[in-house]
C-alpha cells in the first residue's frame with residue numbers, strides 16, 4: 001500500500017516536471033511551451049507567450065487566436081518608446097520566418113486576452129486556439145505561471161489604460 005502511494009506520488013511528480021515543458025507540432029511548425037501569466041481578480045486582460053519554430057522553407061504567419069476564457073484574443077507587440085512600454089495591436093498578425101522562429105514573450109510579441117471571462121490561476125491550464133495562414137489551426141494548452149513572471153504589464157497603469165478602451 002505504502003509502495004503504491006509512493007509510486008503514485010512519483011508518477012505525479014514526474015508528470016508535473018514533464019508538463020512544465022510541453023510542445024506541439026503542426027506541419028513544419030513546432031510550438032514550444034505556451035504559457036500565460038496568472039491574473040488578479042477582476043483583471044480585464046491577460047498575456048500569452050510561446051515560441052514558434054518554422055522548420056519549413058516557406059514563411060508562415062500567425063494570423064489569429066481564440067479562447068473561451070476571453071472575449072477576444074489579439075496579437076500585440078510591446079516596445080519601449082520614450083521610456084514607456086507601449087503595445088500595438090497587429091490585426092494582420094506576425095510572420096513566422098522560414099527556418100527561423102517567432103518568439104512571443106513579455107516585452108515583445110504576445111497574445112492579448114481581451115475581456116477575460118475568468119481569472120487565469122497559477123498552476124492551472126487553459127486552452128487557446130491558434131490560426132496560421134499556411135499550417136492552419138491548432139489548440140494548445142497554456143500553463144498558467146506566476147503573476148510575478150516578467151510580462152507586458154510590468155508598467156501597470158499606462159498599460160491598463162491603453163487597454164481600457166478595448167475591454168469595453
Ligand SMILES: [Cu+2]
Nearest residue numbers: 076087112152
Ligand atoms: Cu498587449
